[in-house]
Amino acid sequence: MIEPKHSNKAVFLDRDGVINKKRNDYVKSVDEFVFLPNVFKVVKTLNEMDYLIIIVTNQSAVNRGIISEKELKTIHNFMLKKFKGANCTISGIYVCPHRPDENCECRKPKTALLQKAIKDFQIDVSNSWLIGDSNSDIEAAKKMGLRTRKIQENGNILKVIEKIIEIS
Numbered sequence: 001m002i003e004p005k006h007s008n009k010a011v012f013l014d015r016d017g018v019i020n021k022k023r024n025d026y027v028k029s030v031d032e033f034v035f036l037p038n039v040f041k042v043v044k045t046l047n048e049m050d051y052l053i054i055i056v057t058n059q060s061a062v063n064r065g066i067i068s069e070k071e072l073k074t075i076h077n078f079m080l081k082k083f084k085g086a087n088c089t090i091s092g093i094y095v096c097p098h099r100p101d102e103n104c105e106c107r108k109p110k111t112a113l114l115q116k117a118i119k120d121f122q123i124d125v126s127n128s129w130l131i132g133d134s135n136s137d138i139e140a141a142k143k144m145g146l147r148t149r150k151i152q153e154n155g156n157i158l159k160v161i162e163k164i165i166e167i168s
Contacts, residue, residue, distance in 0.1 A: 009124050010129075011054075011129045012129065012146065014055075014108075018133050019036060020039075021034040036154060036155075043086075055093040059095050059096065060099045060107075063098050072097075092121065096108070096112075108134075111144050115144070118144065125146055128147070149164070
């Protein structure tokens with residue numbers, strides 16, 4: 001008998017405006033990275049429900065020359081350390097560093113970031129979600145067949161996971 005291929009369920013999270021406070025001038029340092037309310041509680045709850053948490057984020061500040069890739073990595077390492085300290089697991093971070101005018105395939109609403117994460121983690125798309133604060137997040141998710149929840153920018157993510165908990 002052949003073992004079925006294992007599939008994982010995931011919740012994809014946008015970063016700015018969902019995990020941390022979005023800034024009009026971009027998050028440029030750890031000092032400017034401010035976690036939004038309840039994000040640790042939400043991630044821990046989803047982890048306990050066996051969801052992988054994968055961050056998919058457009059970070060055009062890199063190719064705009066506002067921050068370096070090294071600075072972005074420092075911000076993400078800080079974020080991961082805080083999640084780990086709260087007993088939360090982030091399985092991956094997928095970043096598009098391109099400006100909108102570069103017309104890449106990874107900048108949401110295009111789907112290359114999601115496609116790569118789905119392949120890397122063998123994600124069961126039909127049982128997975130994307131939570132974002134912009135139309136481009138939701139559009140990318142729908143193209144991939146993910147269920148979606150849109151939150152208000154810098155909103156309370158706790159409110160949107162109720163539907164996920166209810167269905168799971």
